[in-house]
Structures are given as C-alpha cells and as structure tokens.
Amino acid sequence: MSGVLSWFGSLGLWTLSLIVLLGAVPNAVTVLQVVFASLHRFRDHYGDEQVDPLDLPRVAVLVPAWNEAPVLRFSVDRMMALDYPPSRLRVVVVDDASTDETPELMHEKMQQYPGRVVHLRRAEGGQGKAHTLNHGLRRVLSDDWAEAVLITDADVVFEPTSVRRMTRHLTDPDVGAVTAFIKEASEPANWMNRYIGSEYVAAQAVGRRAQNVAGAQGCLAGGAQLHTRANLDDLGGLIDTTTLAEDTVTTFLTQLAGRRVIFDGNAHSLAEEPAGIVGLWKQRQRWSRGNVQVARRFKSVFFRPSSVHRLGRTWFGLMWWSTLLLPAFMIVASAALAALWWLDANRGHQVFTLLWITNALGFVFTTTFTLLVDRSVARRTWRQAVSFPGLISLAVMAWVLVPGPMHLLVRQTCLAIGLGWSPHTRSCLALAAYLWISVSMLAAWALYRLDTKHDLGRLGGVLLFVVGYGPLLCAITFAAYVAEARGATATWDKTVKTGKIGLAA
Numbered sequence: 048m049s050g051v052l053s054w055f056g057s058l059g060l061w062t063l064s065l066i067v068l069l070g071a072v073p074n075a076v077t078v079l080q081v082v083f084a085s086l087h088r089f090r091d092h093y094g095d096e097q098v099d100p101l102d103l104p105r106v107a108v109l110v111p112a113w114n115e116a117p118v119l120r121f122s123v124d125r126m127m128a129l130d131y132p133p134s135r136l137r138v139v140v141v142d143d144a145s146t147d148e149t150p151e152l153m154h155e156k157m158q159q160y161p162g163r164v165v166h167l168r169r170a171e172g173g174q175g176k177a178h179t180l181n182h183g184l185r186r187v188l189s190d191d192w193a194e195a196v197l198i199t200d201a202d203v204v205f206e207p208t209s210v211r212r213m214t215r216h217l218t219d220p221d222v223g224a225v226t227a228f229i230k231e232a233s234e235p236a237n238w239m240n241r242y243i244g245s246e247y248v249a250a251q252a253v254g255r256r257a258q259n260v261a262g263a264q265g266c267l268a269g270g271a272q273l274h275t276r277a278n279l280d281d282l283g284g285l286i287d288t289t290t291l292a293e294d295t296v297t298t299f300l301t302q303l304a305g306r307r308v309i310f311d312g313n314a315h316s317l318a319e320e321p322a323g324i325v326g327l328w329k330q331r332q333r334w335s336r337g338n339v340q341v342a343r344r345f346k347s348v349f350f351r352p353s354s355v356h357r358l359g360r361t362w363f364g365l366m367w368w369s370t371l372l373l374p375a376f377m378i379v380a381s382a383a384l385a386a387l388w389w390l391d392a393n394r395g396h397q398v399f400t401l402l403w404i405t406n407a408l409g410f411v412f413t414t415t416f417t418l419l420v421d422r423s424v425a426r427r428t429w430r431q432a433v434s435f436p437g438l439i440s441l442a443v444m445a446w447v448l449v450p451g452p453m454h455l456l457v458r459q460t461c462l463a464i465g466l467g468w469s470p471h472t473r474s475c476l477a478l479a480a481y482l483w484i485s486v487s488m489l490a491a492w493a494l495y496r497l498d499t500k501h502d503l504g505r506l507g508g509v510l511l512f513v514v515g516y517g518p519l520l521c522a523i524t525f526a527a528y529v530a531e532a533r534g535a536t537a538t539w540d541k542t543v544k545t546g547k548i549g550l551a552a
Contacts, residue, residue, distance in 0.1 A: 059390075063390075064387070064394060064398045066379055066380065067398045067402055068398060069376065069379070070406075072365075072369055073373050073376055075405075076365050076366055080253065080257040081413050081417075083362075084257040084260070085416070092307075092309050093311070103211065104194035104195045104275075105135045105192055105193055106135065106210060107192070107193035107196050108126060108137065108139065108197045109139050109184065109196055109197065109198050109199070110122075110199055110201055111183070112141065113145050113149075114147040115149060115202070116145070116152045118201050119140065119152055121204060123140070123156050127160050128207065129207055129208075129209070129211075130207040130208050131210050136163070137163055137193075138160075138165065139183055140164070142168040154166065167186055177288040180293070184279065184285060185284070188276070188280070188284050194275070195214065195217060195273055195276060196274050196279060198272045199270050202270075202318055203316050206315045209314040212311055212313055213226075214273065221306065221307050222307045222308075223274065223275055223281075223301040223307060223308065224267055224306070224309070225309045226255070226271055226311070227310075227315065228251050228310075228313075229251065229270055230315055230317050230318070231243045231317075231320045237322055237508070238511070238512075239320075239323055239327060239508065240322060241428040241430070242428070242511075244320075244424055244427060244431070245428035245431045249417045252420045253416065253417055256312055258363070258366075259310050261363060262307075262360075263356070263357040263358050263360065264308040264309075264310060265298065265367060267294050268294070274301075278304075281304055281306075290340040291333050291340060292337025295337060295338065296344070299345050303356055323498065324498040324503070324507050328523055331520065335523055335524045335526075338527075339531045342367070349363075374488060374522070377484050377485045377488065378485045381482055381484040384484070385478065395477070399447075399480070410435075414433065435517050436518075437487060437512070437517065438515075439513060439515070440483070440518075487514060487515055487518035488518050488521050488525060491511075491515070491521070491522040494514055494519070497510075
C-alpha cells in the first residue's frame with residue numbers, strides 16, 4: 048500500500064512540475080514568433096512601388112468621429128497632403144452626432160478641399176464605432192466610385208507614402224485587406240506613451256510580420272485597415288456590431304472566405320495613445336473583451352487545418368491562445384509552485400529555476416530583436432522595453448541567471464533590514480518569488496485602483512516600473528475574463544485624445 052501511495056505521490060509531483068513548466072509556453076511561442084519575423088524578407092508581399100498613378104485604386108478614407116475636433120484639425124490636412132493622386136483619394140468623416148465644434152470644423156475643411164472631403168453627420172449617435180462605420184459604408188458603397196476603403200481613426204496621421212504602399216498589395220487579386228504599422232507618436236511623450244510605443248513594435252513590427260510569414264493575420268489595426276471593395280461587398284458591406292472587436296471579426300471573416308490579409312511594416316501611421324494607467328485600462332479592457340468574444344465566436348476555427356485559410360494551423364492557434372490565456376498560465380504556474388513549495392521544496396526550487404531561466408533567456412532574445420527592428424522607436428523607448436516585466440521580475444531573472452551575486456545581495460539586504468538569514472526566511476522568500484508570477488497582476492490591479500482615485504501621474508510611472516507593464520496588460524486581460532463571465536454590459540468607452548499627435552507629425 049505504501050508503494051502505491053508513493054507512486055501516486057511521485058506522479059503528483061511530476062504533474063505539478065509539468066504544470067509549472069507549461070508556464071513557459073507563451074514565452075516559447077513569442078520566441079518562435081521572432082524566428083518567423085526574421086524570415087519575413089523571404090515571404091514579404093511588397094512588390095513594386097512604382098505604379099502608374101492612373102492605375103492606383105480610388106480610395107475612400109472612412110473616419111468615424113465623435114467630438115474629435117482637436118485631432119481632426121491635423122489629421123484631415125495630413126490626409127490631403129499624402130503622396131497619392133488627389134483625384135483618387137476622398138476623405139469621408141462620419142460624425143457620430145458630435146457635440147463639440149466638429150461640424151463647424153468639417154464645414155471649413157469641405158470648403159478648403161472641395162470634392163475631396165465629405166462630412167456625414169448622424170442625427171443620433173452613441174451606438175459605438177461599428178455602427179458609425181456602417182453609416183459611412185452604406186454611403187460610400189452606394190455608388191461605384193470607391194475601389195478600396197481605408198478605415199481609420201480620427202487621431203491617426205498617415206506618413207506621406209503610407210497609403211500608396213498599402214494599395215500596392217491590392218494588385219494581387221487574392222488580397223482582401225491590408226493593414227499598416229501604427230506607431231505611438233504623442234508629443235511630448237510620457238512614460239506610458241513610451242511603454243505603448245515599445246509594445247507596438249513587438250506586437251506589430253515583429254508579431255504581424257511573423258503572421259505574414261505564417262499566412263494568417265490575427266487583427267487588422269483598427270486605425271489603418273484598407274479593404275478592397277470586393278472584400279467589403281462579400282462581407283455584406285457592413286462591419287460587425289455584435290462584439291467590441293469589429294476589426295478582428297472582419298480580419299477573421301476575410302481570411303475564412305479565402306482572401307489574404309497583409310501587414311505592411313513599411314507603411315507607417317502615427318497615433319496618440321493613452322497617457323496614464325486609467326486610460327490604458329479603459330482602452331485595453333475593451334480590446335481584451337473583444338478578443339474573448341472573438342475566441343468564443345470562432346472557437347471551431349482554431350487547430351483545424353483548412354485548404355481555404357491558415358487560421359486553423361497550429362502556430363496561429365498557439366499564438367492566439369497563449370496570448371489570450373497568459374493570465375491563466377501565470378496563475379496556474381504560481382499555484383503549482385506553491386503546492387511544490389509545500390510538498391517538495393527542493394523540486395519546487397528546481398522547476399522554478401528552470402521556468403525563469405527559460406523565460407529570462409527568451410525575454411532577452413525577443414527584446415533585443417524588437418529593439419533592432421525599429422531603431423528610431425528603440426531610441427525613444429528602450430528603457431520601457433527593458434523594464435517591461437517590472438523591476439521585481441527583473442530581479443528574479445537576475446537571481447536565476449547569476450545566482451551567486453544575487454544570493455549575496457539578497458542575503459545582505461535581509462540582514463540589513465532585520466529579517467535575518469534563517470532557513471525560515473529563505474523559505475518565505477522562495478514562496479514570495481513563486482507567488483509573484485500571479486501576485487504581480489494583483490499588484491497591477493491595485494495600481495490601477497489607486498490611479499482611479501488619486502491620479503498618480505509620474506508616481507504611477509515609478510510604481511509601474513516596479514510592478515511591470517506586462518503584468519498590467521495581464522491584469523486587464525484577467526479583468527476582461529471576469530467582465531465576460533459576469534455578462535457585464537459591453538460598452539464602447541471612447542479614449543480621450545488631445546491632439547498631441549499634431550506636434551509629433
């Protein structure tokens with residue numbers, strides 16, 4: 048009997064160890080993503096930029112707007128200055144019953160650019176971005192002028208050659224949509240803007256290049272998505288209104304119909320992003336809830352290979368779910384480590400060290416690659432890129448990578464503050480390190496709650512440096528799980544923009 052119990056005990060320890068090591072899966076997928084991105088030059092879709100202007104498609108730029116006068120003042124002018132034939136570009140601003148000076152501003156812009164700027168005003172607004180877009184799409188597609196439609200946001204400013212570069216992909220009849228690289232370009236940029244800028248390089252310049260190589264894109268950037276007219280017609284001429292991620296739904300439906308979605312990393316657009324923790328939380332919870340809704344809607348697509356599309360391939364499924372379920376991976380790994388701490392401290396230490404060495408090396412590799420992809424952004428955001436996991440997590444990484452010096456430093460610190468260096472102290476420190484994997488998300492949530500009540504400002508940046516921008520994103524995703532499980536009302540919370548992008552552009 049004791050032998051059977053021993054066997055079950057050994058099996059339990061191995062199971063817990065495996066659960067802990069599964070926590071390295073998201074990081075391993077990210078490393079694979081970098082490898083894919085490095086192959087992009089062999090699988091790009093750029094073609095020839097020297098296209099006869101008369102062969103460029105007629106593009107209707109669709110801009111949903113609600114109280115966006117501060118940013119439209121700059122973005123409309125920049126759109127009119129694009130390196131694109133004036134007769135083949137038209138800007139349609141769909142005014143969602145704005146209560147600011149948007150109507151007056153757009154009247155001025157229509158006078159300034161006759162025939163090239165159109166103002167559509169909804170009598171009743173407040174239904175959200177997708178409904179506003181659909182109001183504009185009905186008008187744009189009601190005649191045959193537009194051969195392609197570029198959906199963007201009021202605050203997004205396109206670099207002069209960006210739209211021309213995006214349209215070159217449409218010469219391939221298999222392409223249904225193209226998306227650009229949206230850069231965070233707030234001026235003056237604060238600590239949060241720089242975190243977002245670094246994240247955007249990793250998610251777009253690296254991540255979406257990898258998805259190009261794999262032949263499956265997860266999402267057309269909501270502020271820079273170019274569609275062929277045929278693609279929109281096949282989608283019913285309307286954008287999905289049932290989720291908070293209408294751009295992702297459109298991306299999936301386009302590919303499920305057999306049309307390609309392309310990311311052009313050389314087509315740049317600039318955007319103003321949230322400047323604080325509360326603003327980021329509001330924006331990203333909407334995104335995260337939308338992704339949960341998309342995952343539920345398209346659950347039968349993942350891990351089911353198809354001859355029509357590549358969304359069902361293994362790598363895309365791993366990429367999607369390892370990102371969406373990252374908070375769950377963190378919580379489960381932390382719980383398994385706590386159990387091992389109680390049952391077999393030595394084994395717990397071994398698997399914890401293996402997990403963090405794996406993640407630390409992966410972090411160094413992916414961060415270095417990301418910084419090299421766009422050096423102009425790297426010069427602006429390298430501190431935020433390096434501190435992405437937070438100071439505490441960086442200390443844990445140092446602990447497992449260079450244990451000798453870190454062991455001495457931690458020991459001296461504990462002695463200096465009166466904790467001593469007994470076996471009990473070391474055991475408690477180990478447990479704290481094991482739990483930090485998931486407690487970091489709780490700390491990030493607490494930071495958000497503090498910011499909602501006290502507007503932490505620069506202090507928020509200091510505290511986020513300690514806790515980590517990555518844990519904050521995971522906390523937001525976990526909050527999205529809870530909101531969806533509770534059936535909370537899905538509302539479109541507009542991100543406030545101030546027009547700072549005008550100075551950067």
